[in-house]
Amino acid sequence: MIKVDDLTKEYHKVLAVNNMSFQVEDGQIAILLGPNGAGKSTTIKCITGLLRYKGSIEIEGYENKTVDAKRVFSYVPETPSLYDMLTVYEHLEYIASAYNVKNYEEKVDLLLKRFELEDKKYKLGKELSKGMQQKVSICCGLLTNPKVILFDEPMIGLDPKAIKELKKVFLELKENGCSVIISTHIIDSIDEIWDKAIIINKGNIVIQTTRDELDKKKESLEEIFFEVTEG
Template sequence: MLAVEGLIKKYGKDRAVDNISFTLEGGELVGLLGPNGAGKSTTMKCIVGLLRKTAGDIKIGGHDHLNIAAKKLFSYIPETPYVYDLLSVKEHLQFIAQAYDVKNWKEKAESLMDTYDLTDKADKLGRDLSKGMRQKVSICCALLPDPQILFFDEPMIGLDPKAIKNTKKIFQTLKDNGKTILVSTHLVDSVETIADRIMIMKAGKIIGNDTLSNLKATFADGDLSSLEDLFLELTKDA
């Protein structure tokens, strides 16, 4: 579903993303981990077209990532959720439904709002929503069109424990339905139990890309019992 080849993003002479390549398959949830400044968000923004890549090739569903056919296949949930100040929660979902020509959207919208405890906030304007509620609206809008691939950039930040638990359940359902999910985060425990594969970034490079068990077998010295231990070991300063 996603193929990234030789992706480079420069800011002046500095490489925020330094010649990385990877693929994602259908029905796969991949955790993109790294400390702040590792290049995770830049990578994701290049993939979805919010940043112009310096070099490299990106294909989504076999299409160039900037092609309209590719854009129809994915949803992107940014780290900082953006909502329209003068649209209500329900109107956000209606807008997405009309933009993506989602049939019979009301029932699904109501189910999503119920999952994220937004039903009683349906008529609340975007400008009056807390960051956590904006994040929930952003996730609901991303899920409504039933995309084939979803890009989540730090999805758990700002969510309450119930919403985090429900989001993990949704991830599992999406995987079961053959969807492809890329989750960028520095909160290691948010993906440890649900990711099929882990990619670890440091200084713009991918320094590990495999299943958790294989990464442990490759890099662990016997004392690294968790993904957090492995992550800290791989990303520590030399």
């Protein structure tokens, strides 16, 4: 589970995130939505420990910047950041070593096969297309068997087959009790898999809702999104 309480972040007296609170339960897929400049990127950077902030963020009961929290947390950024001179396989070996993942070889092979990277395993990071780099980044995020995982625009640059496979991964993570957060602009891309939606605008959460709540009201997520962000 990830729990965010009273998260506030200012940049030179500009309030980017205002007293934001939400949580994502074990086995739940939450999507973080908002127009450009809403505060999504700042929220993500706070969760990942890249920014100082006011408030509290706990991952599986641990303060998010602690080693204990980082052991059970994975982050797949919007823009992949691979090492130019490491091969695809070496990236995964590095992550396995950093997180002390034992007997990782079989899982690495399965991930490479699943995302059609088998023939790229000895390619250097700098030799890969953006889509291939994104696949490697996803594989690295999954290798550690996280309890909480955050995906930032994970489908950008992926081919249709990889997108289909990634959606299966989201559901498998859910079934395994993982807390999944997906930040995206493309509502249609995740319309069939989300459990909870957190919509933010101008640094504030303007609505939190679940699929069941919207189904009862016979409203679509897209309708709600435009209603609360555009009035």
